[in-house]
Amino acid sequence: LLINKIRGLPPGPPPLPLMGNMRSFDDPMDHTLLRWSKKYGPVFTVWMPGPTVVIADYQILQDSIVKQGDVFGDKSNPVNQMKMLVEGEYGLVQNANHMWKEQRRFALHSLKEIGFLSTSLQESAKSYAQKIVAEWKKEGAEGKPIDVTQNLMYGVANLIWQLAFGRTLNFGDPMLNEVEGEVYKFFVGMAHPCVLFLDVFPQIEFLDSLFGYPIQNLKTAHTNCMNIMHKELDITAKTLNYDEEPRCYADSFFIEIKRREEKGEDTGNFTRHQLARATLDMWSAGFDTTVTSLKFAIHYLMSYPEAQRKMQKEIDEKIGQRQITMEDQKILPYCMAAIVEVQRTANIAEINFTRLTNQEVVIGGHRIPENTAILPQFPSVHVDPEIFERPDYFCPERHINDAGEFVKDPRITPFSMGKRACLGEGLARMELFIFLTTFVQHCSFSSPTLIPPALKTIRGLTRSPEPYNVKVSARF
Numbered sequence: 001l002l003i004n005k006i007r008g009l010p011p012g013p014p015p016l017p018l019m020g021n022m023r024s025f026d027d028p029m030d031h032t033l034l035r036w037s038k039k040y041g042p043v044f045t046v047w048m049p050g051p052t053v054v055i056a057d058y059q060i061l062q063d064s065i066v067k068q069g070d071v072f073g074d075k076s077n078p079v080n081q082m083k084m085l086v087e088g089e090y091g092l093v094q095n096a097n098h099m100w101k102e103q104r105r106f107a108l109h110s111l112k113e114i115g116f117l118s119t120s121l122q123e124s125a126k127s128y129a130q131k132i133v134a135e136w137k138k139e140g141a142e143g144k145p146i147d148v149t150q151n152l153m154y155g156v157a158n159l160i161w162q163l164a165f166g167r168t169l170n171f172g173d174p175m176l177n178e179v180e181g182e183v184y185k186f187f188v189g190m191a192h193p194c195v196l197f198l199d200v201f202p203q204i205e206f207l208d209s210l211f212g213y214p215i216q217n218l219k220t221a222h223t224n225c226m227n228i229m230h231k232e233l234d235i236t237a238k239t240l241n242y243d244e245e246p247r248c249y250a251d252s253f254f255i256e257i258k259r260r261e262e263k264g265e266d267t268g269n270f271t272r273h274q275l276a277r278a279t280l281d282m283w284s285a286g287f288d289t290t291v292t293s294l295k296f297a298i299h300y301l302m303s304y305p306e307a308q309r310k311m312q313k314e315i316d317e318k319i320g321q322r323q324i325t326m327e328d329q330k331i332l333p334y335c336m337a338a339i340v341e342v343q344r345t346a347n348i349a350e351i352n353f354t355r356l357t358n359q360e361v362v363i364g365g366h367r368i369p370e371n372t373a374i375l376p377q378f379p380s381v382h383v384d385p386e387i388f389e390r391p392d393y394f395c396p397e398r399h400i401n402d403a404g405e406f407v408k409d410p411r412i413t414p415f416s417m418g419k420r421a422c423l424g425e426g427l428a429r430m431e432l433f434i435f436l437t438t439f440v441q442h443c444s445f446s447s448p449t450l451i452p453p454a455l456k457t458i459r460g461l462t463r464s465p466e467p468y469n470v471k472v473s474a475r476f
Protein backbone atom coordinates (compact mmCIF):
# COMPACT_ATOMS: atom_id res chain seq x y z
CA LEU A 1 0.00 0.00 0.00
CA LEU A 2 1.28 3.40 -1.05
CA ILE A 3 0.89 5.26 2.25
CA ASN A 4 2.82 2.55 4.15
CA LYS A 5 5.50 2.42 1.44
CA ILE A 6 6.01 6.19 1.55
CA ARG A 7 6.43 6.03 5.34
CA GLY A 8 8.88 3.11 4.99
CA LEU A 9 6.49 0.78 6.85
CA PRO A 10 5.46 -2.84 6.16
CA PRO A 11 2.18 -3.48 4.27
CA GLY A 12 -1.18 -3.86 6.01
CA PRO A 13 -4.93 -3.43 5.62
CA PRO A 14 -5.88 -0.25 3.71
CA PRO A 15 -6.64 2.62 6.13
CA LEU A 16 -9.54 5.10 5.81
CA PRO A 17 -8.87 8.83 6.15
CA LEU A 18 -8.90 9.94 9.85
CA MET A 19 -10.23 6.62 11.21
CA GLY A 20 -7.38 4.51 9.82
CA ASN A 21 -8.24 0.84 10.41
CA MET A 22 -10.13 1.46 13.66
CA ARG A 23 -13.49 0.47 12.14
CA SER A 24 -12.10 -2.68 10.52
CA PHE A 25 -11.82 -4.75 13.71
CA ASP A 26 -14.84 -6.99 13.17
CA ASP A 27 -14.16 -9.83 15.61
CA PRO A 28 -12.11 -9.95 18.81
CA MET A 29 -8.98 -7.89 18.23
CA ASP A 30 -6.56 -10.78 18.80
CA HIS A 31 -8.36 -12.71 16.03
CA THR A 32 -8.54 -9.77 13.61
CA LEU A 33 -4.84 -9.09 14.06
CA LEU A 34 -4.05 -12.78 13.58
CA ARG A 35 -6.09 -12.81 10.36
CA TRP A 36 -4.23 -9.77 9.05
CA SER A 37 -0.89 -11.34 9.96
CA LYS A 38 -1.76 -14.35 7.81
CA LYS A 39 -2.66 -12.03 4.93
CA TYR A 40 0.07 -9.37 5.11
CA GLY A 41 2.84 -11.25 6.92
CA PRO A 42 3.79 -11.52 10.62
CA VAL A 43 5.05 -7.91 10.69
CA PHE A 44 2.44 -5.51 9.28
CA THR A 45 1.10 -1.98 9.67
CA VAL A 46 -2.25 -1.03 11.20
CA TRP A 47 -3.51 2.57 11.49
CA MET A 48 -5.09 3.13 14.96
CA PRO A 49 -5.53 5.96 13.93
CA GLY A 50 -1.74 6.61 13.68
CA PRO A 51 0.47 3.97 12.04
CA THR A 52 1.49 1.06 14.28
CA VAL A 53 3.74 -1.82 13.30
CA VAL A 54 2.30 -5.07 14.64
CA ILE A 55 4.47 -8.13 15.42
CA ALA A 56 2.33 -11.27 15.65
CA ASP A 57 4.94 -14.03 15.48
CA TYR A 58 6.59 -15.67 18.48
CA GLN A 59 10.10 -15.95 16.99
CA ILE A 60 10.15 -12.39 15.64
CA LEU A 61 8.92 -11.11 19.03
CA GLN A 62 11.84 -12.89 20.67
CA ASP A 63 14.37 -11.61 18.14
CA SER A 64 13.18 -8.02 18.45
CA ILE A 65 11.32 -7.15 21.68
CA VAL A 66 13.36 -9.50 23.86
CA LYS A 67 16.82 -9.66 22.26
CA GLN A 68 16.96 -5.96 21.38
CA GLY A 69 15.00 -4.92 24.48
CA ASP A 70 16.56 -1.46 24.83
CA VAL A 71 15.20 -0.35 21.46
CA PHE A 72 11.63 -1.11 22.61
CA GLY A 73 11.57 0.23 26.18
CA ASP A 74 9.68 3.46 25.46
CA LYS A 75 5.90 3.55 25.34
CA SER A 76 3.94 5.21 22.58
CA ASN A 77 1.68 7.28 24.84
CA PRO A 78 -1.23 9.57 23.91
CA VAL A 79 0.65 12.56 25.32
CA ASN A 80 -2.01 15.29 24.84
CA GLN A 81 -4.72 13.05 26.17
CA MET A 82 -2.73 12.17 29.27
CA LYS A 83 -1.81 15.79 29.95
CA MET A 84 -5.46 16.75 29.86
CA LEU A 85 -7.02 13.80 31.64
CA VAL A 86 -4.50 12.56 34.17
CA GLU A 87 -2.10 15.46 34.70
CA GLY A 88 0.65 13.95 32.54
CA GLU A 89 2.68 10.80 31.96
CA TYR A 90 3.27 9.54 35.49
CA GLY A 91 2.92 6.16 37.15
CA LEU A 92 4.32 2.79 36.16
CA VAL A 93 2.38 1.81 33.04
CA GLN A 94 2.42 4.90 30.84
CA ASN A 95 5.16 6.93 32.48
CA ALA A 96 7.04 9.45 30.35
CA ASN A 97 9.83 7.88 28.35
CA HIS A 98 12.54 9.87 30.08
CA MET A 99 11.47 8.45 33.44
CA TRP A 100 10.54 4.83 32.76
CA LYS A 101 13.98 3.31 33.25
CA GLU A 102 14.53 4.88 36.64
CA GLN A 103 11.00 4.21 37.87
CA ARG A 104 10.94 0.66 36.57
CA ARG A 105 14.34 -0.17 38.03
CA PHE A 106 13.21 1.22 41.37
CA ALA A 107 9.89 -0.65 41.27
CA LEU A 108 11.57 -3.95 40.38
CA HIS A 109 14.10 -3.53 43.15
CA SER A 110 11.50 -2.45 45.68
CA LEU A 111 9.04 -5.25 44.82
CA LYS A 112 11.87 -7.74 45.14
CA GLU A 113 12.79 -6.28 48.51
CA ILE A 114 9.22 -6.41 49.78
CA GLY A 115 9.17 -9.84 48.24
CA PHE A 116 6.36 -10.76 45.94
CA LEU A 117 6.74 -14.20 47.35
CA SER A 118 7.40 -12.99 50.87
CA THR A 119 5.80 -15.07 53.52
CA SER A 120 3.55 -12.21 54.50
CA LEU A 121 1.99 -11.74 51.04
CA GLN A 122 1.78 -15.47 50.52
CA GLU A 123 0.23 -15.97 53.94
CA SER A 124 -2.35 -13.31 53.11
CA ALA A 125 -3.11 -14.96 49.77
CA LYS A 126 -3.63 -18.27 51.55
CA SER A 127 -5.92 -16.79 54.15
CA TYR A 128 -7.94 -14.85 51.55
CA ALA A 129 -8.31 -18.04 49.51
CA GLN A 130 -9.73 -19.77 52.62
CA LYS A 131 -11.97 -16.82 53.32
CA ILE A 132 -13.34 -16.81 49.76
CA VAL A 133 -14.01 -20.54 49.93
CA ALA A 134 -15.81 -20.13 53.27
CA GLU A 135 -18.01 -17.36 51.82
CA TRP A 136 -18.89 -19.47 48.78
CA LYS A 137 -19.74 -22.48 50.93
CA LYS A 138 -22.21 -20.27 52.83
CA GLU A 139 -23.67 -18.48 49.81
CA GLY A 140 -23.89 -21.59 47.69
CA ALA A 141 -25.34 -23.85 50.40
CA GLU A 142 -28.06 -26.25 49.21
CA GLY A 143 -26.98 -26.00 45.61
CA LYS A 144 -27.91 -22.33 45.14
CA PRO A 145 -26.07 -21.00 42.03
CA ILE A 146 -23.86 -18.02 42.86
CA ASP A 147 -21.86 -15.30 41.12
CA VAL A 148 -18.22 -15.66 42.24
CA THR A 149 -17.12 -12.14 41.27
CA GLN A 150 -17.51 -10.13 44.47
CA ASN A 151 -15.50 -12.42 46.73
CA LEU A 152 -12.73 -12.79 44.14
CA MET A 153 -12.58 -9.00 43.94
CA TYR A 154 -12.15 -8.62 47.70
CA GLY A 155 -9.32 -11.16 47.81
CA VAL A 156 -7.38 -9.60 44.92
CA ALA A 157 -8.01 -6.01 46.05
CA ASN A 158 -6.74 -6.69 49.55
CA LEU A 159 -3.48 -8.14 48.26
CA ILE A 160 -2.82 -5.09 46.10
CA TRP A 161 -3.55 -2.87 49.09
CA GLN A 162 -1.05 -4.77 51.16
CA LEU A 163 1.61 -4.56 48.45
CA ALA A 164 1.08 -0.85 47.83
CA PHE A 165 0.28 0.50 51.30
CA GLY A 166 1.33 -2.27 53.70
CA ARG A 167 -2.13 -2.36 55.19
CA THR A 168 -4.69 -5.12 55.36
CA LEU A 169 -8.30 -4.07 55.32
CA ASN A 170 -11.45 -5.83 56.37
CA PHE A 171 -12.25 -8.39 53.69
CA GLY A 172 -15.24 -6.44 52.31
CA ASP A 173 -14.03 -2.91 53.16
CA PRO A 174 -16.31 -0.46 51.30
CA MET A 175 -13.30 1.58 50.17
CA LEU A 176 -12.30 -1.30 47.88
CA ASN A 177 -15.64 -1.04 46.09
CA GLU A 178 -15.19 2.72 45.88
CA VAL A 179 -11.78 2.43 44.17
CA GLU A 180 -13.09 -0.29 41.90
CA GLY A 181 -16.06 1.90 40.93
CA GLU A 182 -13.96 4.98 40.17
CA VAL A 183 -11.35 3.06 38.16
CA TYR A 184 -14.12 1.29 36.27
CA LYS A 185 -15.79 4.63 35.46
CA PHE A 186 -12.45 5.86 34.23
CA PHE A 187 -11.84 2.94 31.89
CA VAL A 188 -15.39 2.96 30.52
CA GLY A 189 -15.01 6.70 29.92
CA MET A 190 -11.80 6.13 27.99
CA ALA A 191 -13.76 4.36 25.25
CA HIS A 192 -15.89 7.47 24.50
CA PRO A 193 -15.26 8.58 20.90
CA CYS A 194 -14.50 12.17 22.04
CA VAL A 195 -11.80 10.86 24.34
CA LEU A 196 -10.35 8.50 21.75
CA PHE A 197 -9.73 11.39 19.39
CA LEU A 198 -8.53 13.81 22.06
CA ASP A 199 -4.90 13.13 21.28
CA VAL A 200 -5.25 13.93 17.61
CA PHE A 201 -7.81 16.75 18.00
CA PRO A 202 -7.23 18.35 21.43
CA GLN A 203 -9.79 21.04 20.47
CA ILE A 204 -12.53 18.47 21.16
CA GLU A 205 -12.20 19.55 24.79
CA PHE A 206 -14.12 22.73 23.94
CA LEU A 207 -17.06 20.64 22.71
CA ASP A 208 -17.21 18.59 25.93
CA SER A 209 -20.55 20.03 27.06
CA LEU A 210 -22.15 19.15 23.70
CA PHE A 211 -21.41 15.47 24.32
CA GLY A 212 -22.46 15.35 27.99
CA TYR A 213 -19.07 16.11 29.56
CA PRO A 214 -17.19 12.83 28.89
CA ILE A 215 -13.84 14.60 29.36
CA GLN A 216 -14.81 16.36 32.58
CA ASN A 217 -16.19 13.11 33.96
CA LEU A 218 -12.89 11.36 33.30
CA LYS A 219 -10.93 14.08 35.03
CA THR A 220 -13.25 13.79 38.04
CA ALA A 221 -12.88 10.00 38.21
CA HIS A 222 -9.09 10.38 38.09
CA THR A 223 -9.10 13.03 40.81
CA ASN A 224 -11.31 10.84 43.00
CA CYS A 225 -8.93 7.89 42.57
CA MET A 226 -5.89 10.02 43.33
CA ASN A 227 -7.56 11.44 46.46
CA ILE A 228 -8.05 7.92 47.79
CA MET A 229 -4.40 7.06 47.01
CA HIS A 230 -3.18 10.20 48.82
CA LYS A 231 -5.35 9.46 51.85
CA GLU A 232 -3.90 5.96 52.06
CA LEU A 233 -0.36 7.29 51.62
CA ASP A 234 -0.95 9.62 54.59
CA ILE A 235 -1.85 6.61 56.72
CA THR A 236 1.22 4.66 55.55
CA ALA A 237 3.53 7.65 56.12
CA LYS A 238 2.30 8.05 59.71
CA THR A 239 3.32 4.54 60.70
CA LEU A 240 6.52 4.33 58.63
CA ASN A 241 9.70 3.64 60.57
CA TYR A 242 12.62 4.74 58.40
CA ASP A 243 15.03 2.49 60.31
CA GLU A 244 13.15 -0.68 59.53
CA GLU A 245 12.73 -2.78 56.40
CA PRO A 246 10.05 -1.38 54.07
CA ARG A 247 6.68 -3.10 54.48
CA CYS A 248 5.31 -2.08 51.12
CA TYR A 249 5.92 -0.12 47.91
CA ALA A 250 4.96 3.21 49.50
CA ASP A 251 7.47 2.67 52.34
CA SER A 252 10.30 2.03 49.85
CA PHE A 253 9.36 5.13 47.91
CA PHE A 254 9.23 7.39 51.00
CA ILE A 255 12.60 5.99 52.11
CA GLU A 256 14.09 6.74 48.69
CA ILE A 257 12.79 10.33 48.79
CA LYS A 258 14.39 10.82 52.22
CA ARG A 259 17.67 9.20 51.11
CA ARG A 260 17.91 11.54 48.14
CA GLU A 261 17.05 14.57 50.24
CA GLU A 262 19.65 13.70 52.88
CA LYS A 263 22.36 13.20 50.29
CA GLY A 264 21.42 16.50 48.68
CA GLU A 265 20.58 14.62 45.48
CA ASP A 266 17.90 15.77 43.09
CA THR A 267 14.66 14.05 44.07
CA GLY A 268 13.75 14.24 40.38
CA ASN A 269 10.83 11.97 39.63
CA PHE A 270 10.56 10.77 43.21
CA THR A 271 7.58 12.90 44.12
CA ARG A 272 4.44 12.25 46.10
CA HIS A 273 2.40 12.67 42.91
CA GLN A 274 4.44 10.02 41.09
CA LEU A 275 4.05 7.67 44.08
CA ALA A 276 0.27 8.13 44.16
CA ARG A 277 0.06 7.41 40.44
CA ALA A 278 2.29 4.35 40.80
CA THR A 279 0.02 2.89 43.50
CA LEU A 280 -3.01 3.65 41.35
CA ASP A 281 -1.32 1.86 38.45
CA MET A 282 -0.75 -1.21 40.60
CA TRP A 283 -4.48 -1.30 41.05
CA SER A 284 -5.35 -0.48 37.43
CA ALA A 285 -2.90 -3.05 36.06
CA GLY A 286 -3.25 -5.70 38.74
CA PHE A 287 -6.87 -5.78 39.85
CA ASP A 288 -9.08 -6.38 36.84
CA THR A 289 -6.47 -8.60 35.14
CA THR A 290 -6.26 -11.00 38.07
CA VAL A 291 -10.00 -11.06 38.91
CA THR A 292 -10.85 -11.62 35.25
CA SER A 293 -8.36 -14.48 34.89
CA LEU A 294 -9.88 -16.16 37.95
CA LYS A 295 -13.41 -15.70 36.58
CA PHE A 296 -12.38 -17.37 33.32
CA ALA A 297 -10.75 -20.16 35.31
CA ILE A 298 -13.94 -20.95 37.23
CA HIS A 299 -15.95 -20.89 33.99
CA TYR A 300 -13.53 -23.44 32.50
CA LEU A 301 -13.73 -25.63 35.64
CA MET A 302 -17.52 -25.65 35.29
CA SER A 303 -17.42 -26.35 31.55
CA TYR A 304 -14.62 -28.95 31.54
CA PRO A 305 -15.42 -31.19 34.54
CA GLU A 306 -12.83 -33.78 33.53
CA ALA A 307 -10.03 -31.20 33.89
CA GLN A 308 -11.42 -30.17 37.27
CA ARG A 309 -11.53 -33.80 38.45
CA LYS A 310 -7.90 -34.29 37.40
CA MET A 311 -6.82 -31.24 39.37
CA GLN A 312 -8.70 -32.50 42.42
CA LYS A 313 -7.28 -35.99 42.10
CA GLU A 314 -3.75 -34.60 41.95
CA ILE A 315 -4.35 -32.41 45.01
CA ASP A 316 -6.05 -35.23 46.95
CA GLU A 317 -3.11 -37.56 46.26
CA LYS A 318 -0.22 -35.16 46.81
CA ILE A 319 -1.56 -32.64 49.33
CA GLY A 320 -4.71 -33.88 51.00
CA GLN A 321 -6.45 -31.22 53.09
CA ARG A 322 -3.42 -29.23 54.29
CA GLN A 323 -2.85 -25.66 53.10
CA ILE A 324 -1.25 -25.38 49.66
CA THR A 325 1.93 -23.27 49.36
CA MET A 326 4.02 -22.04 46.41
CA GLU A 327 6.49 -24.86 47.10
CA ASP A 328 3.78 -27.27 45.96
CA GLN A 329 4.02 -26.04 42.37
CA LYS A 330 6.66 -28.74 41.82
CA ILE A 331 4.35 -31.58 42.81
CA LEU A 332 1.20 -30.36 41.06
CA PRO A 333 2.05 -30.53 37.33
CA TYR A 334 -1.54 -30.92 36.16
CA CYS A 335 -2.68 -27.87 38.16
CA MET A 336 0.23 -25.88 36.70
CA ALA A 337 -0.81 -26.96 33.21
CA ALA A 338 -4.42 -25.97 33.89
CA ILE A 339 -3.38 -22.47 35.00
CA VAL A 340 -1.22 -21.88 31.90
CA GLU A 341 -4.09 -23.12 29.76
CA VAL A 342 -6.50 -20.71 31.50
CA GLN A 343 -4.20 -17.82 30.65
CA ARG A 344 -3.74 -18.92 27.04
CA THR A 345 -7.41 -19.60 26.31
CA ALA A 346 -8.80 -16.62 28.22
CA ASN A 347 -6.34 -14.28 26.51
CA ILE A 348 -7.63 -11.39 28.60
CA ALA A 349 -5.46 -8.83 26.77
CA GLU A 350 -6.85 -8.95 23.23
CA ILE A 351 -4.39 -6.27 22.26
CA ASN A 352 -1.16 -5.33 24.03
CA PHE A 353 0.21 -1.85 24.83
CA THR A 354 2.25 -0.16 22.13
CA ARG A 355 5.96 0.73 22.43
CA LEU A 356 8.06 3.23 20.52
CA THR A 357 11.33 2.49 18.72
CA ASN A 358 14.17 4.72 19.93
CA GLN A 359 16.30 4.03 16.85
CA GLU A 360 16.00 2.54 13.38
CA VAL A 361 15.68 -1.23 13.65
CA VAL A 362 15.11 -4.27 11.42
CA ILE A 363 12.11 -6.38 12.43
CA GLY A 364 11.45 -9.60 10.54
CA GLY A 365 13.30 -8.27 7.50
CA HIS A 366 11.54 -4.85 7.51
CA ARG A 367 13.59 -1.74 8.19
CA ILE A 368 11.51 0.28 10.70
CA PRO A 369 12.26 3.97 11.33
CA GLU A 370 13.02 5.52 14.74
CA ASN A 371 9.94 6.75 16.68
CA THR A 372 7.59 4.18 15.19
CA ALA A 373 4.80 2.75 17.34
CA ILE A 374 5.23 -1.01 17.78
CA LEU A 375 2.62 -3.47 18.99
CA PRO A 376 4.16 -6.65 20.49
CA GLN A 377 1.00 -8.63 19.77
CA PHE A 378 1.64 -11.82 21.76
CA PRO A 379 -2.14 -12.44 22.30
CA SER A 380 -2.53 -13.36 18.62
CA VAL A 381 0.13 -16.07 19.03
CA HIS A 382 -2.08 -17.71 21.70
CA VAL A 383 -5.02 -18.09 19.29
CA ASP A 384 -3.04 -19.19 16.22
CA PRO A 385 -4.41 -22.58 15.06
CA GLU A 386 -1.08 -23.31 13.35
CA ILE A 387 0.51 -23.34 16.82
CA PHE A 388 -2.34 -24.53 19.06
CA GLU A 389 -4.75 -26.98 17.50
CA ARG A 390 -8.34 -25.82 18.10
CA PRO A 391 -7.10 -22.84 20.09
CA ASP A 392 -10.44 -22.09 21.80
CA TYR A 393 -10.50 -25.57 23.37
CA PHE A 394 -9.41 -25.65 27.01
CA CYS A 395 -6.98 -28.54 27.29
CA PRO A 396 -4.37 -28.63 30.10
CA GLU A 397 -3.00 -31.86 28.57
CA ARG A 398 -1.32 -29.69 25.90
CA HIS A 399 1.24 -28.85 28.56
CA ILE A 400 1.85 -32.33 29.97
CA ASN A 401 4.43 -34.72 28.46
CA ASP A 402 4.33 -38.51 28.30
CA ALA A 403 6.05 -38.74 31.67
CA GLY A 404 3.21 -36.70 33.21
CA GLU A 405 5.45 -33.66 33.72
CA PHE A 406 4.44 -30.06 33.19
CA VAL A 407 6.23 -28.59 30.16
CA LYS A 408 6.39 -24.81 29.97
CA ASP A 409 5.57 -23.58 26.45
CA PRO A 410 7.68 -20.45 25.75
CA ARG A 411 5.13 -19.28 23.15
CA ILE A 412 2.59 -18.57 25.90
CA THR A 413 3.45 -15.14 27.31
CA PRO A 414 0.38 -13.65 29.05
CA PHE A 415 2.63 -11.22 30.94
CA SER A 416 4.22 -9.98 27.71
CA MET A 417 7.98 -9.74 27.21
CA GLY A 418 10.99 -7.48 27.08
CA LYS A 419 11.73 -4.39 29.13
CA ARG A 420 8.09 -3.45 29.72
CA ALA A 421 6.74 -6.89 30.59
CA CYS A 422 4.30 -7.08 33.49
CA LEU A 423 5.80 -5.80 36.74
CA GLY A 424 3.31 -7.76 38.80
CA GLU A 425 3.94 -11.17 37.25
CA GLY A 426 5.27 -12.66 40.49
CA LEU A 427 2.26 -11.57 42.51
CA ALA A 428 -0.19 -12.56 39.76
CA ARG A 429 1.31 -16.05 39.41
CA MET A 430 1.21 -16.50 43.16
CA GLU A 431 -2.44 -15.45 43.34
CA LEU A 432 -3.51 -17.66 40.43
CA PHE A 433 -1.76 -20.70 41.89
CA ILE A 434 -2.75 -20.30 45.56
CA PHE A 435 -6.33 -19.24 44.81
CA LEU A 436 -7.19 -21.78 42.12
CA THR A 437 -5.63 -24.80 43.80
CA THR A 438 -7.25 -23.89 47.13
CA PHE A 439 -10.62 -23.41 45.40
CA VAL A 440 -10.66 -26.86 43.79
CA GLN A 441 -9.20 -28.46 46.89
CA HIS A 442 -12.19 -27.26 48.92
CA CYS A 443 -14.99 -27.03 46.36
CA SER A 444 -16.40 -28.50 43.18
CA PHE A 445 -17.76 -26.11 40.59
CA SER A 446 -20.61 -27.24 38.35
CA SER A 447 -23.13 -25.83 35.96
CA PRO A 448 -26.59 -24.91 37.28
CA THR A 449 -27.98 -26.25 33.99
CA LEU A 450 -27.49 -29.60 32.25
CA ILE A 451 -25.48 -27.98 29.46
CA PRO A 452 -22.98 -25.43 30.82
CA PRO A 453 -23.65 -21.89 29.58
CA ALA A 454 -21.59 -20.86 26.53
CA LEU A 455 -18.61 -18.69 27.39
CA LYS A 456 -19.61 -15.24 26.14
CA THR A 457 -17.20 -12.40 26.69
CA ILE A 458 -17.44 -8.65 27.06
CA ARG A 459 -14.77 -6.09 26.29
CA GLY A 460 -13.76 -3.66 29.02
CA LEU A 461 -10.28 -2.86 30.24
CA THR A 462 -9.68 -6.55 29.51
CA ARG A 463 -11.78 -9.19 27.82
CA SER A 464 -13.86 -10.84 30.56
CA PRO A 465 -16.63 -13.44 30.82
CA GLU A 466 -20.22 -12.16 30.82
CA PRO A 467 -21.73 -12.49 34.32
CA TYR A 468 -22.56 -16.14 35.06
CA ASN A 469 -23.70 -18.27 37.98
CA VAL A 470 -22.10 -21.49 39.13
CA LYS A 471 -22.96 -24.16 41.66
CA VAL A 472 -20.29 -24.49 44.34
CA SER A 473 -20.38 -27.61 46.51
CA ALA A 474 -18.12 -28.14 49.51
CA ARG A 475 -15.76 -31.14 49.23
CA PHE A 476 -15.12 -31.25 52.98
Ligand code: HEM
Pocket residue numbers: 092093094104160163281282283285286287289290293348349352353354376414415416417419420421422423424425427428
Ligand atom coordinates in the same frame (compact mmCIF):
# COMPACT_ATOMS: atom_id res chain seq x y z
C1 HEM B 1 -3.17 -12.31 35.66
C2 HEM B 1 -2.78 -11.11 35.94
C3 HEM B 1 -1.99 -10.18 35.08
C4 HEM B 1 -1.78 -10.21 33.72
C5 HEM B 1 -2.30 -11.22 32.70
C6 HEM B 1 -0.94 -9.07 33.40
C7 HEM B 1 -0.49 -8.75 32.12
C8 HEM B 1 0.21 -7.61 31.81
C9 HEM B 1 0.55 -7.21 30.46
C10 HEM B 1 0.20 -7.98 29.20
C11 HEM B 1 1.22 -6.04 30.54
C12 HEM B 1 1.71 -5.18 29.36
C13 HEM B 1 3.14 -5.46 29.03
C14 HEM B 1 3.59 -4.70 27.79
O1 HEM B 1 3.38 -3.47 27.72
O2 HEM B 1 4.13 -5.33 26.89
C15 HEM B 1 1.33 -5.69 31.94
C16 HEM B 1 1.98 -4.57 32.42
C17 HEM B 1 2.02 -4.22 33.76
N1 HEM B 1 1.50 -4.93 34.83
FE1 HEM B 1 0.52 -6.71 34.71
N2 HEM B 1 -0.67 -8.37 34.54
C18 HEM B 1 -1.29 -9.01 35.60
C19 HEM B 1 -1.24 -8.66 36.94
C20 HEM B 1 -0.53 -7.59 37.45
C21 HEM B 1 -0.39 -7.28 38.87
C22 HEM B 1 -0.98 -8.09 40.01
C23 HEM B 1 0.33 -6.11 38.95
C24 HEM B 1 0.81 -5.31 40.15
C25 HEM B 1 0.41 -5.34 41.30
C26 HEM B 1 0.67 -5.71 37.58
C27 HEM B 1 1.41 -4.59 37.27
C28 HEM B 1 1.76 -4.23 35.98
C29 HEM B 1 2.49 -3.01 35.64
C30 HEM B 1 2.95 -1.94 36.64
C31 HEM B 1 2.66 -3.00 34.25
C32 HEM B 1 3.39 -1.96 33.42
C33 HEM B 1 4.86 -2.35 33.24
C34 HEM B 1 5.67 -1.38 32.38
O3 HEM B 1 5.10 -0.73 31.51
O4 HEM B 1 6.89 -1.27 32.60
N3 HEM B 1 0.14 -6.63 36.71
N4 HEM B 1 0.70 -6.67 32.70
